[in-house]
Amino acid sequence: MTPSFATCDLCDAHKNEVPERFRVLPPVFKDFGARRVFCGLVVTVKCFEDNTLVKAAVESDGFDETPAGRIGKVLVVDGAGSLRRALLGGNLGAAAARNGWAGVVIDGCVRDVAELAALDVGIRALASMPMPTERKNLGLRDLAVQIQGVWVHPGDWLYADADGIVVSATRLF
Template sequence: MTPSFATCDLCDAHKNDVSGAFRVLPPVFRDFGGVRQFCGPVVTVKCFEDNSSVKAAVESVGYQETPAGRVGKVLVVDGGGSLRRALLGGNLGAAAARNGWAGVVIDGCVRDVSELAAVGLGIRALASMPLPTEKRGEGQSDLALQIQGVWVRPGDWLYADEDGMVLAAGRLV
């Protein structure tokens, strides 16, 4: 279950943070998933026009067991901002939802937009692109990334809703 939050309220509460523990992603991402509001601890992947690492991630367990119950994780993908290939499509979106992921944020493209909209998963990306990736087995996981100039680290918490996306060094709600 997604906790109740509003990114505007989180920004109001943390607007004076100068430590870098609270960050806001720029408003360049479009909403493609069937879930508008999502949050969870971040898992990172860095890849460029090869979604092998994305596939491996979404086919793995996408949640953590906590004393309060299961908490879905959020996969953040540094696709280098490429608009030439889609890193996530309908099959991988369905796999992510099936495996308990709360959301996927891609600094790059998705495809199979109508399929993604029907999936119970939060999905944000720059654009849609029908061209798939080449599968070269390239990519890295679990490293700090810069997404649109904002640092994203494994274990950060990402909160997304209709107003935008924010990151925090720890859980806020």
């Protein structure tokens, strides 16, 4: 099911909220997945040129079962804006789609762009880079991360569409 929201409408409704409650990510992310509109509960990973924790995350369930139904998750990866190594490629993108992730937002790069474009998952990243990471089992999970100068916390809600990406401390619909 495609979520029904517009980030412009969310900004209109929440533009006067304090930054701790509602934030907008800078317009530097490119679309790489087939799902252009996505939202969900945020899970965070912080890593630098090592996608060990990204792999572990996308290979796990990308949703929570609640009394109100299934809630998709969005993996937000603080890759420190590195343009030297790709943190997600075709295999990990396929794992994210297969495991029900609503989306992945990476402050860094992806690779296997043609493969990612065919996957039913939202994928946003800074750029494509064919160089893979080296897995050294480094990084942190489930902590507040700073993405392009904007704080994103585990348990926040992320909404992405053609106009941009917004993050809220609470579910907006």
